[in-house]
Amino acid sequence: VVELEHPVPYFTKLLILPSFYPINEKYAKEQGDKYGLEANKAVYNGPFTLSDWKHEASFTMKKNDKYWDKKEVKLDEVNYQIVKEISTAVNLYETDKVDRAVISTEFVDKYTNNKELKQYTDPV
Incomplete structure (x- = not known):
């Protein structure tokens, strides 16, 4: 149970952000x-590891x-490019x-009506 000092209507949405993921306290202190x-230098509890x-x-x-549901994970690897310029x-x-x-x-406006694309908005 989490008790907040002040109401935060979007609190549960914040919990999906990495800064709220559970970590192994002992390992974190060792590092x-x-x-x-x-x-x-991190511990992973999801379908992928860095x-x-x-x-x-x-x-x-x-x-x-070691993921509990690894049979359902269809990808073996995911590669991310970090691109700072949106136009790039x-x-x-x-x-x-x-x-x-x-x-x-x-x-x-350029992509709004493109049927091939899906729109995802920031959850917070």
Whole structure:
């Protein structure tokens, strides 16, 4: 049970963010200030583990063999490109270099009626 000092109507939506994920306290204390700063300095409890991390460039996640429902995980690996410029991300998407891109409001009109795309809004 969580008791808040003040009402926060979106509190349960915050709980899906990584900063609220449960962690192994003993391991986190052992790692100290280095916890979570590299792929091998974190603990994973989801369907994927971080296997490679090139800071500010890319990261690779591999299927977690210890995940409770690993039979249902269809992908073996997920590769993320970190693209800071939205226009660059859109260009990479349009040239089939990436499978997804986050867009800003300046691109919304261009893609709103595109039947091939799905829209996801920030949960918070």
